[in-house]
Amino acid sequence: MSWEVAFAIYGALLFALLFFGVAIGSVMGFVGIVGVTLIGGSRFWPTLGDIVWNTLDSFTLAAVPLFVFMGEIIARSGVSARLYSGLTTLIGRVRGGLAQSNIAGCAIFAAISGSSTATAMTIGVIALPEMRKRGYSDTLNLGSLTGGGCLGILIPPSIPLVIYASSVQAPLIDLFMAGVVPGLLLAALFMAYIWVRAWLNPALAPSPDSAPRSGRDIARALGDCGPVILLVLAVIGGMYFGIVTPTEAGGLGALLAVLLSLQSRTLSIAVLSDALKSTVMTTTVVLFIMMNSQVLSYALTLSGVGRALAEGIAVLDLSPFVFFLCLMALFTVLGMFIDGISMMLLTVPVLLPAILGAGFDLVWFGIAMVLFMELGQLTPPMGLNLFAIQSIAGKVSLEKIAYSSLPYALIIVAFCLLIYALPEIVLWLPHTAG
Numbered sequence: 001m002s003w004e005v006a007f008a009i010y011g012a013l014l015f016a017l018l019f020f021g022v023a024i025g026s027v028m029g030f031v032g033i034v035g036v037t038l039i040g041g042s043r044f045w046p047t048l049g050d051i052v053w054n055t056l057d058s059f060t061l062a063a064v065p066l067f068v069f070m071g072e073i074i075a076r077s078g079v080s081a082r083l084y085s086g087l088t089t090l091i092g093r094v095r096g097g098l099a100q101s102n103i104a105g106c107a108i109f110a111a112i113s114g115s116s117t118a119t120a121m122t123i124g125v126i127a128l129p130e131m132r133k134r135g136y137s138d139t140l141n142l143g144s145l146t147g148g149g150c151l152g153i154l155i156p157p158s159i160p161l162v163i164y165a166s167s168v169q170a171p172l173i174d175l176f177m178a179g180v181v182p183g184l185l186l187a188a189l190f191m192a193y194i195w196v197r198a199w200l201n202p203a204l205a206p207s208p209d210s211a212p213r214s215g216r217d218i219a220r221a222l223g224d225c226g227p228v229i230l231l232v233l234a235v236i237g238g239m240y241f242g243i244v245t246p247t248e249a250g251g252l253g254a255l256l257a258v259l260l261s262l263q264s265r266t267l268s269i270a271v272l273s274d275a276l277k278s279t280v281m282t283t284t285v286v287l288f289i290m291m292n293s294q295v296l297s298y299a300l301t302l303s304g305v306g307r308a309l310a311e312g313i314a315v316l317d318l319s320p321f322v323f324f325l326c327l328m329a330l331f332t333v334l335g336m337f338i339d340g341i342s343m344m345l346l347t348v349p350v351l352l353p354a355i356l357g358a359g360f361d362l363v364w365f366g367i368a369m370v371l372f373m374e375l376g377q378l379t380p381p382m383g384l385n386l387f388a389i390q391s392i393a394g395k396v397s398l399e400k401i402a403y404s405s406l407p408y409a410l411i412i413v414a415f416c417l418l419i420y421a422l423p424e425i426v427l428w429l430p431h432t433a434g
Contacts, residue, residue, distance in 0.1 A: 003303050003304040003305050003308045006038070006039070006304075006305055007303070007305045007308075010296075010303075010305070013027075013030075013031045014028075017030065017031070018338070024289065024346075025285070025291075025292045025342070027292075028289070028292040028293050028295065028346065029292030029295050029296070031296055032292065032296035032297075032298060032299040033048070033295060033299075034299075035299030035303060036295075036298065039302045039303055040302070044302070048295060048298075051298055052295075055290060055294045056287060056290075060162060060166050060172055060246070061162065061163075061290075063162050063247040063249070063250040064159055064162055064163075064250075064283055064286060064287070065250075065283040066247070066250025066253065067114045067157040067162070067253065067254075068114065068159065068278075068279045069254045069257075069275060069276070070113075070250065070254045071109075071112050071113030071114060071115060072274075072275035072276075073254070073257040073258055073267070073275050074112050074228065074231075074257050074260070074261070075113065075122045076271045076274055076275050077260075077261035077264070077267050078264070078266040079227070079228060079257075079260060079266065080105075080109055080122050080123070080126070080228075081126050082225075082228075082264070083105060083108060083225055083228045084101060084105045084123060084127060085221075086220070086222065086223070086224030086225035087101040087104050087105050087108075087225060088130075089220070089221035089224075090221050091104060094195065095195050095198045095199055095205070096140065096194040096195055096197070096198035096204070096205045098127065098131045098134065098136055099136065099141065099144040099194045099198070099205065100194055101127070102123055102127050102141075102145055102148050103144060103147075103151075103190045103191050104191070105123045105127070105148070106123050106148030106187075107151050107184070108228060108229065108232060109123060109152070110152040110153075111155050111156065111157070111236065112231065112232065112253070114152065114153070114157045114158050114159040114162075115152050116150055116151075116152035116153045116374070116377050116384070116385060117152070117377070117384045117385060117388045118152065119148070119149045119151065119152030120145050120148070120152070120385045120389060121149075121388045121391075121392065123145060123149070124145040124149075124388070124389055124392050124393075127145065128145065128389075128392060128393060135205075136204070137204040137205070138393070138396060139204055139400075140194065140197065140404070141404075142393060142396065142401045142404040142405070143406075143408055145385075146385040146388075146389050146404070146405040146408065147190055147378070147405060147407075147408025147409075147411075148187075148190060149377070149388070149389075150186075150374040150378065150385065150412065151183055151186065153340065153370050153373060154179050154182060154186065154367070154371070155180065155183030155187075156179045156183075156236060156239075157176060157250065157253070158175075158176070158179055158370065159286065159341075160340060160341055160369075161175045161176060161179060161370065162246070163286065163344070164344060164348070164370075165366070166290075167293075167344075167348060167349065168366075171363070172246045173245070174430040175363055175366045175430075176239055176246055177429045177430040178363050178364070178427065178429065178430045179370070180236065180429055181425055181428065182367055182371075182415070182419060182425055185425065186412070186415055189411050189415065190411065193407060193408075193411060197407075227260050227264075228260070231256050231260060234253075235249045238252060289341060289342055289345060290345060293342075296346070297349035297350070300349065305350065307353065309350060313354040313357070318358075320359055321420065323354070323358050324358075324368075324420055327355075327368075327372070328372060328375075328413070331343060331347070331372035331375070331376065332372065332375050332376070334346075334347070335372070335373065335376020335377070336376065336379045336380065336383075339376070339384060340373030340374075340376050340377065340384075343373065343376060344369060344373065361423070363430055364419070364426045364427055367419065367426045371412055371415065371416050375413070378402075378405045378406075378412075379409065380399075380402045381398075383405075385405070386398055386401045386402055
């Protein structure tokens with residue numbers, strides 16, 4: 001069977017099953033098994049067990065449940081609410097203060113949760129009622145939450161970066177360090193946009209609070225923010241200085257999150273139970289998708305689809321920049337229909353030879369890939385951040401949320417072009433890590 005026929009069969013099956021609502025993980029596994037069977041009958045079936053074992057038997061992937069658990073504990077114990085309260089005190093005097101606090105809160109919580117949707121919802125549940133009460137327009141509110149939530153998969157620890165590292169055998173510590181500067185810079189760009197938007201249209205946000213803050217207020221705000229910031233610094237700093245591996249950093253972060261919740265007297269049996277249940281569910285879904293993506297990747301390798309596509313792209317003789325633009329367009333369209341992790345696992349194994357052939361550094365491309373995924377979080381009809389904020393925003397249409405999110409999507413596009421022009425934005429910190 002030629003690779004063209006195989007590619008047509010795989011594509012038809014994939015889109016047909018997705019159209020009828022079959023879960024993406026099951027679709028990838030089923031198409032992979034069909035592909036392997038068409039190529040060699042039952043002869044290759046025993047190999048599937050080895051693929052599943054080799055995919056999941058990974059010290060790197062052990063970081064996934066640890067980082068998920070860390071984020072769940074902080075979100076469910078009320079520590080994140082204290083963080084946001086402290087930030088509103090410290091940033092409230094800036095133009096568009098509460099919207100600025102959304103971005104800052106998302107940036108800090110992103111370094112705990114590793115999940116874009118969890119970041120958007122956790123900060124959104126706290127922030128949205130307060131912003132509406134103080135007269136902020138939903139045009140500013142909703143976009144600051146969906147856009148800020150995107151930082152959850154860029155600033156380390158990031159669950160997609162863990163999965164990417166395991167898929168392409170890139171060093172996870174370098175990927176985590178590579179996300180720090182872009183994540184902070186993107187957060188700064190979001191905050192600058194909010195300042196300019198609120199300055200140009202004062203009706204979107206009330207005038208900045210000009211009342212001076214007392215020393216007691218500032219001390220209380222620092223006390224609310226400080227423990228979470230120290231937790232983030234301990235996890236990222238431990239990896240940067242080579243004290244802990246990324247997986248060990250996940251264990252350290254989970255332990256510190258529990259201790260922080262105990263210290264604030266917000267940890268209960270119910271909170272711990274809910275956090276553990278949610279961790280198990282999230283981890284199971286992620287690993288199920290990853291396992292089935294490797295089965296599909298094996299079928300693509302056997303049929304020669306991956307090699308043929310790489311050779312076809314090479315024949316086109318695209319410049320690296322044009323190839324990068326094509327990839328950005330491809331992932332933006334895919335992000336409209338499937339979630340980011342599935343999109344990455346579906347495409348990266350196939351495109352990896354072409355990516356390497358274009359001369360892209362795997363660490364740098366991992367950050368670019370996450371930025372592509374962030375675009376998918378903001379593009380309807382499948383933008384998960386849009387649905388997450390709609391679920392807590394009351395009777396607000398998805399169109400209005402998407403419109404509010406559009407400027408942040410455009411900023412991400414511009415930022416993708418910036419890191420292409422200046423790759424050291426991504427690679428500087430990994431090169432200095434111990």
